[in-house]
Amino acid sequence: MESEYSSAALENAVAAFSRLPGIGRKTGLRLALHLLRRPVEDAESIGQAIIDLRRNIRYCRVCHNISEDEVCPVCSSPGRSSATVCVVETVRDVMSIEATGQYNGLYHVLGGVISPIDGVGPDQLELSSLAERVAEDNGIEEVILATSPTIEGDTTNYYISRLLSRLPRKVRLTQLARGVAVGNDIEYTDEATLARSILYRTPFEI
Amino acid sequence: MESEYSSAALENAVAAFSRLPGIGRKTGLRLALHLLRRPVEDAESIGQAIIDLRRNIRYCRVCHNISEDEVCPVCSSPGRSSATVCVVETVRDVMSIEATGQYNGLYHVLGGVISPIDGVGPDQLELSSLAERVAEDNGIEEVILATSPTIEGDTTNYYISRLLSRLPRKVRLTQLARGVAVGNDIEYTDEATLARSILYRTPFEI
Numbered sequence: 001m002e003s004e005y006s007s008a009a010l011e012n013a014v015a016a017f018s019r020l021p022g023i024g025r026k027t028g029l030r031l032a033l034h035l036l037r038r039p040v041e042d043a044e045s046i047g048q049a050i051i052d053l054r055r056n057i058r059y060c061r062v063c064h065n066i067s068e069d070e071v072c073p074v075c076s077s078p079g080r081s082s083a084t085v086c087v088v089e090t091v092r093d094v095m096s097i098e099a100t101g102q103y104n105g106l107y108h109v110l111g112g113v114i115s116p117i118d119g120v121g122p123d124q125l126e127l128s129s130l131a132e133r134v135a136e137d138n139g140i141e142e143v144i145l146a147t148s149p150t151i152e153g154d155t156t157n158y159y160i161s162r163l164l165s166r167l168p169r170k171v172r173l174t175q176l177a178r179g180v181a182v183g184n185d186i187e188y189t190d191e192a193t194l195a196r197s198i199l200y201r202t203p204f205e206i
Numbered sequence: 207m208e209s210e211y212s213s214a215a216l217e218n219a220v221a222a223f224s225r226l227p228g229i230g231r232k233t234g235l236r237l238a239l240h241l242l243r244r245p246v247e248d249a250e251s252i253g254q255a256i257i258d259l260r261r262n263i264r265y266c267r268v269c270h271n272i273s274e275d276e277v278c279p280v281c282s283s284p285g286r287s288s289a290t291v292c293v294v295e296t297v298r299d300v301m302s303i304e305a306t307g308q309y310n311g312l313y314h315v316l317g318g319v320i321s322p323i324d325g326v327g328p329d330q331l332e333l334s335s336l337a338e339r340v341a342e343d344n345g346i347e348e349v350i351l352a353t354s355p356t357i358e359g360d361t362t363n364y365y366i367s368r369l370l371s372r373l374p375r376k377v378r379l380t381q382l383a384r385g386v387a388v389g390n391d392i393e394y395t396d397e398a399t400l401a402r403s404i405l406y407r408t409p410f411e412i
Binding site: 005006007008009010012013015016017019020021022027029030031032033034035036038040042043044045046047048049050051052053054055056057065066067068072073074090091092095098 | 240251
């Protein structure tokens with residue numbers, strides 16, 4: 001098939017953009033034509049940043065968060081407490097929790113949740129490496145389950161609780177508080193969340 | 207300011223994506239994390255395609271369409287008629303007209319339209335080069351004005367008609383037919399277009 005555009009370089013760039021999620025050929029063409037109107041340095045720095053991203057970033061050997069070194073800045077920071085490990089699904093979850101500024105422990109990125117429908121079993125996730133971290137001690141006293149409040153997240157939490165209960169070493173297992181979201185109307189809060197927020201009510205604070 | 211992400215490579219990639227139109231930092235992060243989950247070759251080929259795009263594409267010396275050579279494939283094609291030159295605003299308009307398969311002449315890409323509000327005057331557009339092309343003969347017999355049917359487009363058309371009328375060589379000046387769009391309801395067609403479509407009605411064809 002002949003290329004849709006008269007230029008192979010344009011065709012390649014549009015095809016490249018189209019391989020990114022949420023970008024089709026129309027948007028790809030718009031982005032490519034935008035770059036053509038900009039100085040040559042713009043396209044070079046954008047292209048190089050994309051190449052460097054994948055070349056320079058790997059996953060932390062300990063917690064599987066993204067990292068430029070073998071061990072990520074969180075795991076290697078002397079200021080972080082190694083007594084708590086927060087188990088999350090993805091790298092984005094680490095960013096979200098870091099953004100709160102409320103957590104000073106370490107992480108463990110599972111890379112997803114157990115989901116038979118999507119063909120994701122325990123072996124595809126970083127579950128055995130979590131058990132190893134706890135079994136090896138590493139000063140871990142508490143594991144916080146911070147997966148999404150979904151059936152898959154709950155299943156994964158249950159799997160982890162069974163996995164850790166089999167270890168000779170015992171750690172405290174906690175999960176994120178569930179309840180009414182800050183700023184949300186009670187009226188629009190779903191029943192399951194509202195029921196939990198009553199059952200697990202906390203002392204009133206000013 | 208400290209970087210928002212723990213990795214400089216990620217920060218650079220998100221910043222690079224954010225420089226593209228319609229892509230903010232959130233989408234940029236989503237694209238970067240997507241690339242991190244793909245094989246390294248994916249990011250390298252996408253990055254390289256963006257670099258090559260800007261390095262390999264320039265503008266045709268004759269018609270100012272995008273081209274990988276000094277003269278674009280349309281201008282250098284022996285199969286295209288040099289008797290007609292279709293004046294368009296942008297490279298995308300060339301693509302749109304080429305996609306119809308109904309035009310076998312040459313093009314002239316203005317690079318925009320005269321728009322005092324946006325600070326675009328005749329000197330920023332490829333207008334004098336159009337006059338030169340016609341003045342030098344080049345076998346041109348007809349100039350088709352195919353700018354958008356807007357005030358700016360009409361102003362530009364008027365400017366071109368004055369420009370070409372001053373040349374010793376006379377060419378036929380035509381414009382795209384305006385009327386009811388194919389597939390559109392008469393009910394939803396604006397009055398100006400409907401008025402024109404009655405005034406310039408054409409013989410009925412089966």
